[in-house]
Amino acid sequence: MADEIGVAGNRVRSFVERVEQLELEIAELNEGKKEVFAEAKGEGFDVKILREIIKLRKLDKDERDEQETLLDVYMRAMETAEPEDVAKAA
Missing domain, CATH: 1.20.5 (Single alpha-helices involved in coiled-coils or other helix-helix interfaces)
Known part of the structure; x- marks a missing residue:
């Protein structure tokens, strides 16, 4: 429902909370990606080259x-x- 100024507060909250949740998921995915690169580096792979391969495959x-x-x-x-x-x- 719209409040006194004509804005649906529940709808605004829904959008904001959905974006916040997506930002959390992105942060978790980025952390996972960092861990994979750290694992590759630990096994002697050149992370810079791996990133280049990923870029080229796109x-x-x-x-x-x-x-x-x-x-x-x-x-x-x-x-x-x-x-x-x-x-x-x-």
Whole structure:
């Protein structure tokens, strides 16, 4: 029901409480993710590389191929650049 100012207080409370619950669940999931990365690191895996794999797996094949091609092009361009050109760019 709406109160004196025309706002349904119960409905507002419902939205706020649902968002708060979702925030708690997100925090728990993030903690779980942290634990998995800590376990992987403890077994000698490079967490930075694992994160990169996860990021790449989110891309579709065409996007991933395009990204790999651009990375290769840029790396080759840097390798052929004169050292003083690189210093000037920095």
